Amino acid sequence: MKKKQFNATQIFELLFKRYPDLLRCEEDIMSSYKMLKQAYGENNKLLVAGNGGSASDSEHIVGELMKSFLFNRRIEEKYEKRLFDLYGEAGKEISQKLEGSLCSIPLTSMPALSTAFLNDVDPTLTFAQMLYGYGVEGDVFLGISTSGNSKNIINALMVAKAKNIKTIGLTGKSGGKMKDLCDITICVPEDETFMIQELHLPIYHALCAMLEADFFTEK
Template structure:
């Protein structure tokens, strides 16, 4: 682990001492997701309501620079310039390295069509069926842990050979039992669970970025 990453984790538990008991499972999840990106995999994320917004938020932190700058590789920059001259150089200097992540909440036409034609509980499972491959991961977010559409997405992830992570609260609910990895916020109220989730996934994103980029 890089020194910068160690400092990130140390600072996190200094400001969140109430989450220190989760240090081992959080580290395990960080390493699991890091390996997925290092091996060329992607992450699919789903949830409902505030957890839907959290899924979009995570994608925003992964697909562009979060705490670090992520300049393109010199060879990629050179290719832009070679193909498109000065305009290519302009593009290459602005673009950032991204970590492939897809919010399954974002596809309104597909979600509405599948909900109407088939079954709304399977809107995320259908997308996992289409997107997920072995070496990917599916993150399901549910404060109660009992959202059926999230549970079915994680079940489908296992069928497709993708890793699965549950971000939940209370007693973990059904998704904590389904997932390969579970991070259960030690809260009961929905908004408090979501506050813990934000802290946790910011650490996950910062950890992965720190290890992947200079």
């Protein structure tokens, strides 16, 4: 049963109790959390992208942020009232079923746009094009690349910097080229792709859970 039982600090501490190898990433994970919290507090959004398994991680992250994760989130009271004022009991029923949401967009989820651009222009600039179109100053771009060298992620990071979009990289031990382009780079202590991905999941779960704990009350 979903229930709000941990605050952000407790979730952060639990991450390292379960995955002590990630202690070397502690500062970067906390900095990423603070960056995301600030962005959401200022009504900005998160954009996420990766390739292969990291594309799946991008979708996973957005799924945890756009709806309830560890507990059932209440929507803002002003929208509960507005729905009731407009539609009475029907509006009340809608508001009771809606869940609090943190705006996030997976750049991996738009096949018509992405295939048109990669066919007509350049496949390595597809994420960059989407970031250029969707991103505004103050947003955060999370680029996921196990090597840290994925060309389409690197290009997107360059566009992000040009647009004053904040950047977080989630990658492996070396950091790759991503390390020099990101505001924050979380380099998990593994070299093998599948082992890197296995450590990415608890990190982004913790970040999503911490943000949820900060921004929402329980239904």
